[in-house]
Amino acid sequence: MFSGQLPSNTGTINRIIIGQDNFFLVHSLCSGGRTIALPESKDRELKISVSKSFLKTVSAYANYRTGSIIFGMADDGTIVGLPDIDKDCLRVEHMIHDSIDPRPRYTIEVDSRSGTMTLTVFEGPDKPYLYEGKAYIRNDSSTIEAGPLELKRLVLAGKHMSFDQLPADNQKMEFGSLKQRLHDRLGVDRFDRNTLRTLGLADADGQLVNAAALLSDSNPFPGIDIMRFGESTSEILERARIGGCSVLDQLDRTIGIAERNYTFEKVTATTRERSERLPLDALRETLADAIAHRAWDMLATITVAMHPDRVVVTSPGSLPSGIEREAYLAGGLSVPRNPTLATVMFRLGYIELFGSGVPRIREAYPEGELPPRFDVLDASIRVTLPTFGSHPATTVEEKAVLNALPTGMLMSRKQIANACDMSLSTTGRLLASLEQKNLVERSGRGRGTKYSRRA
CATH class of the missing domain: 1.10.10.10 (Winged helix-like DNA-binding domain superfamily/Winged helix DNA-binding domain)
Incomplete structure (x- = not known):
């Protein structure tokens, strides 16, 4: 983290330039003499001067997340100022207009007293935003070129499409499992091409899409990898890989394995009661969310690690663009990565489309029990579901x-x-x-x- 001490007489921005419109207004930047913490991060970069390297970061912010670049500030946070801020302001404008395609939306905030300039680039809808024919992303506090997978995702985002809406490679599919669930849960007796179109599983040209493949009786996508451990990870008691079938069948078969290992019957003289060591409703919600929202363009399985005191579900792909970790944990905001698949699972009652997954998982744990844990990682989301009565010892x-x-x-x-x-x-x-x-x-x-x- 870096910090810089502003001169006591600073505090006024005398103009803001909005993208292509050259719109001017007066705005307050900071209070005089205040120390501002300025860590370089995914959404903030410090530049001592204007050079071509900042254009890669402009591409990254326009592609993935809004961010700012502060010119006239050294890496250690010292405010050095720009020698000719008006000239540099126009130079930044021209460099963006000449080098980034399509042109992103941005603002330039100029503080003429301290000699600093803040360029804020907004995430745009017309992805990918390219600099010299290449797209860039932020990797923590640095900017790197987007790989082939990220570039494909940007192209889809620019077309306002998702991976599950693309035409499937194989158009010969059977839907016995889906047909049975539509009948049992929704009372749908007729299942034909019109049904598939109504569910969004066939596009306007009649081609079956990837969401249809995921729900079909046989598909090539990665499945669910299950391992049940003993007292340590070196003691493997059971291993199962469920794949090649409808994702709904994968979900039910995984729950079946968990039910066999985390439920028992309590018998008294007159009754026989089923008891759970793990809230299966929480596991079912976790698995359904993982299937509906995972990144299906990654060749990785959903993993389910079953331990005596917990079950850990890891889903490939981090949070989709447009949702932050805090919003995900709070619930109430839904940005489905696979909207067609998620809609079908919602109609069948497997998930809700109101961002209620995390709250519902938490609510499955009574007061006094160790709560579930949610870890948002760079390339995956991991949910840890403790078993009941698994309070760890504390010193x-x-x-x-x-x-x-x-x-x-x-x-x-x-x-x-x-x-x-x-x-x-x-x-x-x-x-x-x-x-x-x-x-x-x-x-x-x-x-x-x-x-x-x-x-």
């Missing part, structure tokens, strides 16, 4: 850290260390252990890292 020091963290409050490591009267290194070690035990959640990065106690 006296770990309990002190937990007691210093009120539920729902974010605290820095330094604040926690002061509250517990511990060193920063000891506090960091304890927080890492508690995070591993799913008792503490971390957000942010670098100096902005905060911790909270899981509810």
